[in-house]
Amino acid sequence: MISASGIFKSVQGLTVLSDVSMDAPRGRITGIIGPNGAGKSTLLRILAGFDGADSSHVTYAGKTFHRFREKQSLLVYMPEHVDIYPEETVSGFIRFLARSTDYEDETLMTRLGLDAVMSKRLKQLSKGYAQRVKLYFALAHPKPLVLLDEPFDGFDPIQLMDVLDLLREERSGGRTFILTVHQLHDAEKICDHLVLLRQGRTVAQGSLDELRNRFEAPAASLEEIFMRALR
Amino acid sequence: MNRFAVLLKKEVREILRARATPLYFLLVSTLLGYSFYTALSLYSTASEAALVSPLYAAGFEPVPGVFTPLFGALFLLESLFLPFLIIPLLALERSRNTLTVLLQLPWSVTAILGAKFLAALLPVLVTTAMTFPAVALWIAWGGHIPWAEWLLLLTGHFLYGSVVVAISLAAASLFGSVGSASIAGLAAIIASWFIDFGRDMHVAPLFELITPWSLTQVVRTYEEGLLATDTCLYLILLALFFLLAAKVLLDPDIRGKGLSIVLVFIVSTGILAPAAHWKWTADLTESGRNSFPARYQRILQAAPDLQIEIFLERTDSRAKDYEKSFLKRLLLAVPNARVRWMAGEQLRDHYGQFVYRVNSREEMTFSNSEEEIFIILAALTGSPPPALSEKEVYPGYPLVTSDTQQRLALLVYLLGVPLLLMTLFFFHRFERTRTGVVHDSKKI
Numbered sequence: 175m176i177s178a179s180g181i182f183k184s185v186q187g188l189t190v191l192s193d194v195s196m197d198a199p200r201g202r203i204t205g206i207i208g209p210n211g212a213g214k215s216t217l218l219r220i221l222a223g224f225d226g227a228d229s230s231h232v233t234y235a236g237k238t239f240h241r242f243r244e245k246q247s248l249l250v251y252m253p254e255h256v257d258i259y260p261e262e263t264v265s266g267f268i269r270f271l272a273r274s275t276d277y278e279d280e281t282l283m284t285r286l287g288l289d290a291v292m293s294k295r296l297k298q299l300s301k302g303y304a305q306r307v308k309l310y311f312a313l314a315h316p317k318p319l320v321l322l323d324e325p326f327d328g329f330d331p332i333q334l335m336d337v338l339d340l341l342r343e344e345r346s347g348g349r350t351f352i353l354t355v356h357q358l359h360d361a362e363k364i365c366d367h368l369v370l371l372r373q374g375r376t377v378a379q380g381s382l383d384e385l386r387n388r389f390e391a392p393a394a395s396l397e398e399i400f401m402r403a404l405r
Numbered sequence: 406m407n408r409f410a411v412l413l414k415k416e417v418r419e420i421l422r423a424r425a426t427p428l429y430f431l432l433v434s435t436l437l438g439y440s441f442y443t444a445l446s447l448y449s450t451a452s453e454a455a456l457v458s459p460l461y462a463a464g465f466e467p468v469p470g471v472f473t474p475l476f477g478a479l480f481l482l483e484s485l486f487l488p489f490l491i492i493p494l495l496a497l498e499r500s501r502n503t504l505t506v507l508l509q510l511p512w513s514v515t516a517i518l519g520a521k522f523l524a525a526l527l528p529v530l531v532t533t534a535m536t537f538p539a540v541a542l543w544i545a546w547g548g549h550i551p552w553a554e555w556l557l558l559l560t561g562h563f564l565y566g567s568v569v570v571a572i573s574l575a576a577a578s579l580f581g582s583v584g585s586a587s588i589a590g591l592a593a594i595i596a597s598w599f600i601d602f603g604r605d606m607h608v609a610p611l612f613e614l615i616t617p618w619s620l621t622q623v624v625r626t627y628e629e630g631l632l633a634t635d636t637c638l639y640l641i642l643l644a645l646f647f648l649l650a651a652k653v654l655l656d657p658d659i660r661g662k663g664l665s666i667v668l669v670f671i672v673s674t675g676i677l678a679p680a681a682h683w684k685w686t687a688d689l690t691e692s693g694r695n696s697f698p699a700r701y702q703r704i705l706q707a708a709p710d711l712q713i714e715i716f717l718e719r720t721d722s723r724a725k726d727y728e729k730s731f732l733k734r735l736l737l738a739v740p741n742a743r744v745r746w747m748a749g750e751q752l753r754d755h756y757g758q759f760v761y762r763v764n765s766r767e768e769m770t771f772s773n774s775e776e777e778i779f780i781i782l783a784a785l786t787g788s789p790p791p792a793l794s795e796k797e798v799y800p801g802y803p804l805v806t807s808d809t810q811q812r813l814a815l816l817v818y819l820l821g822v823p824l825l826l827m828t829l830f831f832f833h834r835f836e837r838t839r840t841g842v843v844h845d846s847k848k849i
């Protein structure tokens with residue numbers, strides 16, 4: 175779905191990404207993992223078109239897009255830190271989305287458990303519910319590519335199971351996901367394809383089994399592979 | 406509802422929901438009240454003498470006497486407080502990252518900025534409308550309103566408000582945080598005051614060059630009752646420049662942002678420069694205080710190549726008086742007149758002289774009296790000497806108001822207008838609650 179190579183990005187003379195390459199196969203969930211400051215969020219913003227790279231070659235479904243709007247016709251992106259209109263109610267925000275896009279998904283609303291908090295202002299929501307509203311925004315639009323920056327932050331284990339199931343269902347429906355995840359056990363549960371970043375460089379990528387083979391650790395967990403990759 | 410209307414409605418709600426909005430309106434109402442009360446009181450006291458002497462009455466013009474101070478208060482608040490109301494509209498979208506959400510909905514950066522700009526004009530419109538009770542009271546008490554002059558004042562302040570809004574949005578686009586953007590926006594707006602100060606203090610010749618384009622000077626032309634194409638175009642272009650700069654800063658597709666802003670600036674200047682050269686000015690004052698009487702205009706028509714040499718320091722009070730009461734009007738009537746402020750040894754040797762030159766004939770005088778000057782100009786152009794015509798005398802509109810009326814004016818602004826606004830705010834919130842915008846949990 176996305177094939178990126180030669181991504182370079184520096185900010186105020188500091189190299190953030192250096193020759194990053196990655197693929198996100200169609201209909202799969204790709205996880206970008208790496209320690210803090212590895213450049214995961216920057217990479218996601220560049221793929222979404224919100225940041226420009228110093229140089230890059232990225233194809234979306236085999237096509238090269240140069241304009242922001244062209245990319246937006248294909249993908250939806252939800253950043254990690256977004257404080258959606260705190261004074262607005264959940265119903266008000268969802269209505270705003272529906273009126274502006276003509277899309278609304280009552281099943282998704284119910285699936286995310288938003289029915290219970292419709293009259294609440296967004297600033298009154300717990301972190302988990304705020305994350306669900308963000309997920310609603312990302313999933314309500316029928317776009318084939320979904321980019322989520324740290325989507326599992328703030329969920330308790332039960333909520334997390336629900337959300338993981340939801341993403342699996344969406345994947346079965348043919349959607350492609352690219353997630354940045356810092357909790358490796360979460361990434362191991364959900365991601366079909368992994369991209370390991372360290373200090374702005376791609377260390378390795380592939381399925382968990384492919385990474386196990388590469389690092390010669392047939393029974394290793396993602397955390398163990400990650401530690402080996404960082405050494 | 407079309408999609409742009411959805412966005413515009415959201416922005417209007419953001420403005421109305423902000424806690425600073427009613428506070429700003431309350432502040433405007435209070436200051437308008439005190440300005441109106443003070444202007445009324447002064448105008449009334451002076452009018453008592455004018456009712457006895459018709460000649461003295463000619464100096465009583467309602468717009469400069471009462472309504473310009475009213476709009477002066479509005480100008481002050483628009484300059485100092487309006488940016489704090491507008492900047493959060495965009496800066497919060499940036500700091501909360503909701504701009505990322507908006508940009509993924511079907512609106513371009515231009516549409517988002519356009520909706521924010523239009524919504525931000527709402528406080529400008531409301532505060533402009535807050536001057537209407539003063540007009541109503543003035544008319545009710547038998548006062549006269551020169552409508553063309555009044556509408557020009559209204560237009561000038563609306564255009565100024567639009568520029569303040571555009572500057573605020575550009576500042577919010579440049580800085581993500583509300584604090585930094587507010588400081589930058591305020592600095593850009595009050596830079597005009599520093600330009601005027603620099604010019605008055607003769608700090609550098611640059612100030613002389615740019616002073617006519619300081620916002621305070623441009624707004625002053627409207628307060629003086631002058632409708633000029635160049636100032637209209639300047640304010641519109643300035644607002645457009647800042648809006649385009651904001652677009653450049655926010656548009657993810659535009660990479661070379663600094664260069665693009667410079668390009669927008671060059672294009673704006675390129676449009677303004679010829680417009681400033683081919684300007685057209687109309688004096689909309691009822692008294693014609695920016696123009697010369699017809700008997701003088703006839704003389705000036707015979708002197709299109711008029712040259713004036715002034716042997717005075719510009720800081721000299723005579724020079725200031727001459728510039729303000731004569732030269733300004735002369736340059737409106739004869740835009741091609743050449744004026745030279747003499748310097749150096751020549752200035753020392755001929756200090757105090759004014760030399761007028763028409764068709765290679767010249768005459769020198771030490772007088773800066775209008776009557777004297779036109780006798781000289783008539784002689785130079787071969788025109789008959791100017792004669793006073795009774796028809797040309799402006800009658801003036803003195804108005805004496807009682808203490809009770811003045812106190813009522815104050816009461817209207819300190820109590821009536823705030824109560825009206827509070828009622829409107831209450832009904833707006835009530836209506837939203839009643840129709841389920843806030844508390845309807847099922848309807849989507």
